[in-house]
Amino acid sequence: MKKLLILIVLLTGFIQSSLAIEATPSVSPYKVIEVTGNKLFAKIANNQEALKKFPDLMRDIVEEELMPSVDYQYASFKILGKHLNKTTAEQRVKFITAMRAYLVRTYANALAQYHNQKVLFEPEVVLKDNVKSASVDVKIVDTGKPDINITFQMRKDSKSQEWKAYDMIVEGISLISTKQSEFNRKISDLGLDQVTVELASIAK
Secondary structure (H helix, E strand, C coil), rough: HHHHHHHHHHHHHHHHHHHHHCCCCCHHHHHHHHHHHHHHHHHHHCCCCHHHHHCHHHHHHHHHHHHHHHCCCHHHHHHHHHHHCCCHHHHHHHHHHHHHHHHHHHHHHHHHCCCEEEEEEEEEEEECCCCCCCEEEEEEEEECCEEEEEEEEEEEECCCEEEEEEEEEEECCEEHHHHHHHHHHHHHHHHHCCCCCHHHCCHH
């Protein structure tokens, strides 16, 4: 399970990075993933020596390549689930800020696991202009290990018309659903304010 969760965050970072570089209203989610996903992993591969000396460089890569197109607000609201309507504006801002920092740290740690695995992309599908969400399949091939099939859940921003990823499913496990279950229990037991403090502490 631990290895699977590492793979989940690794690949979530992958798709969100793709969108950060290439997303434009005229580019399909399929092409965005294929073109810019390859660019991300090439950058990591080309900086292996520097990353060995300066591990924190991965956080810089995450900040530069991933976070500009991570819809961390939407993901945060999805994770809050039933608790969202009970929060104040101030609580939401603090939780979103803590979640963003947590994602930066998590993606940086996960991307450090990348060692030239092969990525196979789903062929492009023509989408109608009014389509606001899409699922994109990707297969990860690692020599000597079983293939991993992943489905990325994406949505188109109504204003910018850019595609952004908010969730992914690996072998039936949804990242959003997993985190929603984890945080909902904690929020019910401890309250949102305490959970936010703990999340911010973990993200340091």
